[in-house]
Amino acid sequence: MGRAIRHIVRKEFIQLFRDRRMLIPVFLAPVIQLILFGYAANLDVRHIALAAVDLDRTTDSRALVSAFQESGYFDVTLSLSSPKEVDDPLRTGKIQAALIIGEDFGRRIGRGERAPVQVIIDGADANSATIIQNYVALIVAKFGTGLIARAGIFKEGTLNFFEPRIWYNPELKSSAWMVPGVFTLILLLTTLILTSMAITREREMGTIEQLIVSPIRPVELILGKTIPFVIIGLCDIFVVLAAAKVVFNVPVRGSFAFLIGSSLIFILTTLSLGLLISTVSRTQGQAMMLAMFFMMPAMLLSSVFSSIENMPRIIQYITYLNPLRYFSEIVRGTLLKGIGLRILWPEVAALLVFGVVTIVISSFRFKKYLE
Amino acid sequence: MSGRIRPLVRKEFTHIRRDPRSLFLAIGMPVILLVLFGYAITMDIRNVAVGIIDLDRSTLSRDLAARVRGSDYFDLVYISDDYSQAERSLDEGRVKVVLVIPDGLARDAEKNVVLPPIQLLVDGSNNNVALIALGHISRLIQDYALDVISDRMNRGAALQGTRLPSVDPEIRIWYNPELRSTNFIVPGLIAVIMMIVTTLLTALTISREWENGTMEQLIAGPVRPYEIVIGKLVPYFVLGIAQVVLVVAAGTLLFKVPFTGSWLCLFTASAVFLFSGLCIGLLLSIVAKSQQLAFMLSALTTMLPSFILSGFVFPISSMPKPVQLLTYLVPARYFLYTLRGLFLKSYGFGLLWPEIISLAVFGGLVFLACLRKLKLRLD
Numbered sequence: 242m243g244r245a246i247r248h249i250v251r252k253e254f255i256q257l258f259r260d261r262r263m264l265i266p267v268f269l270a271p272v273i274q275l276i277l278f279g280y281a282a283n284l285d286v287r288h289i290a291l292a293a294v295d296l297d298r299t300t301d302s303r304a305l306v307s308a309f310q311e312s313g314y315f316d317v318t319l320s321l322s323s324p325k326e327v328d329d330p331l332r333t334g335k336i337q338a339a340l341i342i343g344e345d346f347g348r349r350i351g352r353g354e355r356a357p358v359q360v361i362i363d364g365a366d367a368n369s370a371t372i373i374q375n376y377v378a379l380i381v382a383k384f385g386t387g388l389i390a391r392a393g394i395f396k397e398g399t400l401n402f403f404e405p406r407i408w409y410n411p412e413l414k415s416s417a418w419m420v421p422g423v424f425t426l427i428l429l430l431t432t433l434i435l436t437s438m439a440i441t442r443e444r445e446m447g448t449i450e451q452l453i454v455s456p457i458r459p460v461e462l463i464l465g466k467t468i469p470f471v472i473i474g475l476c477d478i479f480v481v482l483a484a485a486k487v488v489f490n491v492p493v494r495g496s497f498a499f500l501i502g503s504s505l506i507f508i509l510t511t512l513s514l515g516l517l518i519s520t521v522s523r524t525q526g527q528a529m530m531l532a533m534f535f536m537m538p539a540m541l542l543s544s545v546f547s548s549i550e551n552m553p554r555i556i557q558y559i560t561y562l563n564p565l566r567y568f569s570e571i572v573r574g575t576l577l578k579g580i581g582l583r584i585l586w587p588e589v590a591a592l593l594v595f596g597v598v599t600i601v602i603s604s605f606r607f608k609k610y611l612e
Numbered sequence: 613m614s615g616r617i618r619p620l621v622r623k624e625f626t627h628i629r630r631d632p633r634s635l636f637l638a639i640g641m642p643v644i645l646l647v648l649f650g651y652a653i654t655m656d657i658r659n660v661a662v663g664i665i666d667l668d669r670s671t672l673s674r675d676l677a678a679r680v681r682g683s684d685y686f687d688l689v690y691i692s693d694d695y696s697q698a699e700r701s702l703d704e705g706r707v708k709v710v711l712v713i714p715d716g717l718a719r720d721a722e723k724n725v726v727l728p729p730i731q732l733l734v735d736g737s738n739n740n741v742a743l744i745a746l747g748h749i750s751r752l753i754q755d756y757a758l759d760v761i762s763d764r765m766n767r768g769a770a771l772q773g774t775r776l777p778s779v780d781p782e783i784r785i786w787y788n789p790e791l792r793s794t795n796f797i798v799p800g801l802i803a804v805i806m807m808i809v810t811t812l813l814t815a816l817t818i819s820r821e822w823e824n825g826t827m828e829q830l831i832a833g834p835v836r837p838y839e840i841v842i843g844k845l846v847p848y849f850v851l852g853i854a855q856v857v858l859v860v861a862a863g864t865l866l867f868k869v870p871f872t873g874s875w876l877c878l879f880t881a882s883a884v885f886l887f888s889g890l891c892i893g894l895l896l897s898i899v900a901k902s903q904q905l906a907f908m909l910s911a912l913t914t915m916l917p918s919f920i921l922s923g924f925v926f927p928i929s930s931m932p933k934p935v936q937l938l939t940y941l942v943p944a945r946y947f948l949y950t951l952r953g954l955f956l957k958s959y960g961f962g963l964l965w966p967e968i969i970s971l972a973v974f975g976g977l978v979f980l981a982c983l984r985k986l987k988l989r990l991d
Contacts, residue, residue, distance in 0.1 A: 260901060260902065260905060262900075262905065263904075263905055263908075266905070266908040266909060266912055267908075270912050274912070274916060277921075277935065277938070278916060278920045278921075280931065280932050280935050281920050281921055281926060281931045281935045281939075282920050282926050283926055283927075283930050283931065284739075284740040284925070284926060284927075284930075285739075285740075285930050286927055286930060287929075287930050288929065288930075305779070331786060332957060333963060349777070350777045350779075351777075352777075353776060353777045354777065355777075355778050355779075355780045356777065356778070356779050356780065357779075357780045357781075357782055358779060358780070358781055358782070359781075359782050359783075359784065360781055360782070360783045360784070361783075361784045361785075361786055362783060362784070362785050362786070363785075363786060363787060364785035364786055364787050364788030364789060365787045365788055365795075365796065365952055365956040365957055366796055366927070366952075367655055367656075367788055367792065367793040367795065367796035367797075368655035368793065368796065368925060369927055370785055370788070371655065371656065371657070371744065372740075372743070372744065374783055374785075375743070375744055375747035375748070376747075377781055377783060378747060378751050378781060378783075379747050379750065379751070381779050381781045382750070382751055382754050384779055385754075385777075385778045385779045386754070388777045388778070388779070389758075389776050389777070389778075401729045402727060402729060402730065402750075402753050402754050402757040403729055403730045403731070403732050403749075403750055403753045403754075404729040404730070404731050404732065405732040405734055405746060405750070406731065406732065406733050406734070407734050407736035407742060408702060408733060408734065408735055408736055409735060409736050409737045410736035410737050410739060410742075411736060413736050413739040413742055413743060414739060415739050415740070417736075417737065417739065418737055418738045418739055418740070423916075426916065427916075430911060430912075430915065430916070434907055434908050434911055435904075435908070437907075438903060438904045438907060442902075442903070442904060445823070445824075446823070523631075523633070524631060524634070525816060525820070525903040525904070525907070526631065526634050526816050526820070526903075527631070527633055527634050527637070529812060529815075529816065529903075529907045530634055530637035530638065530641065530812070531637070532907075533641070533808070533812060533911075534637060534641055536911075536915070537645055537805075537808070537915075538645070538648060538649075540915075540919070541649050541652065541653060541919075542648075542652055546653060546919070546925055547652075547653045547654060547655055547925070548657070548738070548741060550659060550661070551654050551656055551657065551658060551659065552651075552652045552653075552654065553651055553652070556648075556651060556652040570705075573737060574705075577737045578703060578737065580703055584703055584704055
């Protein structure tokens with residue numbers, strides 16, 4: 242049995258890399274993608290172009306404008322003399338927000354009253370708008386505390402109402418969250434695409450008949466077909482993790498062995514899913530479409546692009562069918578939080594169940610297909 | 613010329629018809645994906661799970677807990693007086709933020725008027741969620757603290773009559789007043805999905821002919837490269853237009869995303885975009901000898917790049933400069949900008965022509981590359 246498998250494994254490797262260019266998408270592309278997307282996938286909003294409309298022109302109003310500028314989030318790029326002028330630059334995207342300070346701003350503050358200011362934000366990019374809104378509130382709140390302190394009623398430093406401590410990612414680096422996510426996506430793409438066409442191709446070319454008439458048993462054929470991709474997948478895991486560590490300095494706080502072990506379970510799942518697609522498709526075109534049909538939802542319904550807790554209930558239930566959901570939980574937990582099996586066992590168990598079920602179904606399909 | 617292209621087009625249509633499963637997937641996939649993702653993806657961050665460790669157990673601390681519970685942004689998961697619960701719940705991911713109300717809160721408020729700082733433990737692993745949660749919670753605490761202080765001041769004799777100045781931001785959101793993220797997500801999704809699907813449509817066409825050996829027959833005939841390329845493009849262009857109509861209809865009817873721009877502009881931009889997407893697929897198909905490599909290449913060049921580099925969720929202006937330059941090579945970038953402008957900001961040709969021209973130039977260049985590569989192969 243061992244010899245037959247060895248031969249198929251060798252054949253698969255020869256076939257896959259006969260076209261040397263295949264080495265590029267299989268080994269080089271994952272690393273390039275991780276680096277590129279690790280830098281690009283960033284939800285921070287910086288350098289928000291802000292127009293200031295200061296109708297008050299007092300020390301207080303000027304102090305508020307410079308509080309925005311000094312926050313590091315806003316660039317005051319435009320100074321306008323009337324609120325009406327805001328319309329045009331906002332629509333064309335020259336500015337993303339406008340700060341309008343009314344005429345009696347300074348006077349109201351002097352009298353110890355509430356002084357309203359207006360902030361207009363371009364909502365077309367709803368996500369950036371939410372974040373900008375948040376920055377505005379933080380800056381204005383800080384400015385307000387400064388006013389109270391200036392009034393001299395309280396001692397310096399006593400107006401410190403809260404004391405935040407950020408865990409797991411103290412500098413709030415975007416890459417700490419995104420790079421592990423991108424790692425899971427790349428692993429999914431590479432492994433699933435490779436296998437989804439593996440058997441359909443043999444069928445389209447008629448070479449599957451030769452395999453059927455040869456004395457190789459179905460189990461050997463399945464193993465022979467999967468082992469090369471497991472090896473490739475493992476190489477990818479190491480290469481991409483190394484890139485994450487070297488380029489982005491993503492911490493590995495948990496057990497490395499645990500991480501590799503669960504990655505292995507994950508790629509076994511995706512590989513057998515690919516084989517399943519490969520056995521149910523008649524042409525390579527169909528296999529490609531089916532693979533896309535699985536990959537796109539898997540990618541978008543994991544927590545890489547948006548958080549699952551904010552999705553509608555029904556869709557949250559659907560995400561339980563997504564192996565990527567569990568895997569990204571495991572990868573981020575291990576890397577950032579340093580937690581292991583003790584806390585992550587439900588995710589590992591779910592992944593394991595998912596893997597075993599797909600392996601059983603796909604080998605069953607495959608066996609039936611060969612007979 | 614058109615006499616020779618027509619049979620090629622007809623042949624390609626026959627191929628498409630003969631495989632109804634692929635045809636169904638090709639037409640149905642964009643709509644199904646749009647519906648699924650349109651509902652699923654929201655960038656709103658609400659219901660952030662919060663835990664409270666109340667070491668003070670006073671009316672004052674219970675008042676703070678009540679404010680957290682009443683807030684739209686937070687979901688109060690537990691209140692406890694056991695500090696060890698904080699670490700456990702953060703590790704397990706049950707909560708994202710823990711408020712630790714210190715012992716002596718009520719006493720300090722009574723005696724010194726000001727409050728001791730409240731400790732916030734924030735799970736920073738998702739920096740975006742952490743930052744937004746931190747913003748909401750700090751505003752909530754500040755409001756609470758100022759209310760407590762003014763309340764004490766009004767009652768205490770010493771500072772009676774002093775009023776605290778404050779700045780009240782009144783925030784207005786234009787173009788998308790309810791900040792519905794569907795208005796933002798759906799036009800973006802249309803661009804991203806169409807990018808991926810159009811490239812896939814043509815990605816296998818020529819590599820399949822190479823694999824099956826039918827390319828030789830084409831070469832032996834009197835057809836020229838440009839006739840083959842156009843013959844391959846036309847049927848999928850028709851298919852692509854059908855897809856665009858379907859997804860735009862789904863976007864406006866199902867998700868009620870207002871369409872405020874010019875329809876003519878939408879049509880022009882879609883046509884130019886489809887052309888460049890299909891040409892990319894075709895080029896990959898010509899370059900790759902096998903269908904497997906063609907699929908691999910098209911997935912690499914379209915899937916993640918159009919999600920991550922197009923400005924779909926990650927703002928391009930925040931990317932490092934070299935990466936920003938790379939985004940100009942992603943056609944989805946131009947189409948996405950066009951669609952958002954058309955849907956939300958009633959843009960027309962006046963503002964969108966640079967995007968449309970860029971797409972056209974891009975498509976033209978890829979088209980020329982297709983011709984060149986195909987000619988080299990034929991020799």
